[in-house]
Amino acid sequence: MRGNIEPFAEKIWLSSPTMHNGEELKYIAEAYETNWMSTIGENINEAERLASEKTGRKYAVALSSGTAALHMAVKLAGVKRGDRIFCSDLTFAATVNPVVYEGGIPVFIDTEYDTWNIDPAALEKAFELYPDVKVLVAAHLYGTPCKAKEIQEICDRHGAIIIEDAAESLGATYKDKQTGTLGKYSAISFNGNKIITGSSGGMLLTDDEEAAKKVRKWSTQSRENAAWYQHEETGYNYRMSNVIAGVVRGQFPYLEEHIAQKKAIYKRYEEGLKGLPIKMNPYDAENSEPNFWLSCLLINPENMCRQVRGECDELYISESGKSCPAEILETLKKYNAEGRPIWKPMHMQPIYRMNEFITREGSGRAKTNAYIAGDALGKDGKPLDVGMDIFHRGLCLPSDNKMTAEQQEVIIEIIKRCFE
Numbered sequence: 421m422r423g424n425i426e427p428f429a430e431k432i433w434l435s436s437p438t439m440h441n442g443e444e445l446k447y448i449a450e451a452y453e454t455n456w457m458s459t460i461g462e463n464i465n466e467a468e469r470l471a472s473e474k475t476g477r478k479y480a481v482a483l484s485s486g487t488a489a490l491h492m493a494v495k496l497a498g499v500k501r502g503d504r505i506f507c508s509d510l511t512f513a514a515t516v517n518p519v520v521y522e523g524g525i526p527v528f529i530d531t532e533y534d535t536w537n538i539d540p541a542a543l544e545k546a547f548e549l550y551p552d553v554k555v556l557v558a559a560h561l562y563g564t565p566c567k568a569k570e571i572q573e574i575c576d577r578h579g580a581i582i583i584e585d586a587a588e589s590l591g592a593t594y595k596d597k598q599t600g601t602l603g604k605y606s607a608i609s610f611n612g613n614k615i616i617t618g619s620s621g622g623m624l625l626t627d628d629e630e631a632a633k634k635v636r637k638w639s640t641q642s643r644e645n646a647a648w649y650q651h652e653e654t655g656y657n658y659r660m661s662n663v664i665a666g667v668v669r670g671q672f673p674y675l676e677e678h679i680a681q682k683k684a685i686y687k688r689y690e691e692g693l694k695g696l697p698i699k700m701n702p703y704d705a706e707n708s709e710p711n712f713w714l715s716c717l718l719i720n721p722e723n724m725c726r727q728v729r730g731e732c733d734e735l736y737i738s739e740s741g742k743s744c745p746a747e748i749l750e751t752l753k754k755y756n757a758e759g760r761p762i763w764k765p766m767h768m769q770p771i772y773r774m775n776e777f778i779t780r781e782g783s784g785r786a787k788t789n790a791y792i793a794g795d796a797l798g799k800d801g802k803p804l805d806v807g808m809d810i811f812h813r814g815l816c817l818p819s820d821n822k823m824t825a826e827q828q829e830v831i832i833e834i835i836k837r838c839f840e
């Protein structure tokens with residue numbers, strides 16, 4: 421494809437909600453017509469049933485968001501004020517904020533290049549430094565399962581439990597098991613940009629009946645079984661609405677279709693970007709099948725033009741044969757397509773910068789403190805840590821399942837031209 425490229429008439433989104441043939445609307449209308457406009461009702465029961473059926477998990481509790489589900493998981497894990505909790509570093513802040521709600525102190529574990537998730541070697545190092553830690557919060561970034569077996573073995577050896585953040589990975593499998601079943605307590609999300617959506621909403625998944633019961637109680641204001649409002653525990657207003665649950669219920673039958681569309685997008689990028697000095701976001705094809713929620717690319721170090729990032733801004737210098745995330749994202753935007761930088765690692769965030777951060781070599785904080793004005797490379801020219809390196813060189817591509825193959829070809833051409 422040569423010649424002039426026109427901006428897209430309609431914006432190509434990173435990942436936007438996709439509704440189907442009115443099924444979602446039918447369940448919303450049912451709730452409306454029967455006056456079940458509440459946090460109880462048939463849609464909630466059915467959405468929970470569908471989630472446990474799909475994942476193979478015994479119990480699913482429908483909540484107002486994935487963040488609420490993670491908060492309930494942190495409470496179930498018994499996290500107390502001052503407890504150190506190991507957490508994914510390259511993830512969305514909602515993975516770790518619930519730890520802080522309960523007074524826990526997140527300790528961030530560096531990332532590995534194979535799946536862009538928690539590095540088992542860094543986790544092993546973390547337990548060497550803090551053998552008493554009892555909880556790990558582990559995410560599956562962009563729908564790619566983490567190395568769950570290695571991570572579980574390490575946690576078992578140290579008597580720690582896993583809270584699994586499967587918000588981005590619903591439908592992805594690891595050794596033929598669904599994500600959402602790999603932690604003692606797991607969270608999924610139905611936020612608007614996820615693989616299926618309720619417009620918002622989330623669920624806590626577990627095989628532990630007692631735990632599920634507790635979350636049902638806590639999430640509905642912790643009412644005791646009495647005629648009046650009787651309370652023995654702190655309560656939360658975290659239950660999913662029956663209207664939202666109608667959308668979730670209507671979306672579940674389309675999960676596999678969405679995954680197939682996302683996979684086709686990933687494969688088209690993989691094919692179309694061949695020959696460029698980039699790699700797609702990787703996964704362990706032998707042991708896992710991602711849901712391909714977002715397609716990403718990582719530019720080879722030799723082909724990065726100069727790019728510096730401040731707290732909220734960035735600069736780059738264009739160079740022939742090279743490019744950088746800032747240039748590609750800016751160019752996509754010019755053509756009315758939405759990409760996004762890689763999620764900025766937690767240990768680089770102003771709010772968590774003073775927390776501990778552990779790499780394969782040990783405490784990575786000294787290196788983090790050496791991080792000046794967005795330069796992800798140390799004096800020796802090597803990356804300071806894996807998460808920072810992926811943030812520096814990577815980006816999320818437009819991955820909307822309503823994008824046509826023709827539109828995607830244009831996006832691929834736009835990216836190619838960034839390297840010319």
Ligand SMILES: *Cc1c(COP(=O)(O)O)cnc(C)c1O
Pocket residue numbers: 484485486487488511512514515559585587588608609610611620621622
């Ligand atoms: C979206 C997301 C969440 C939070 O889910 P919400 O339903 O938006 O509260 C948590 N963790 C990760 C990794 C996410 O992407």
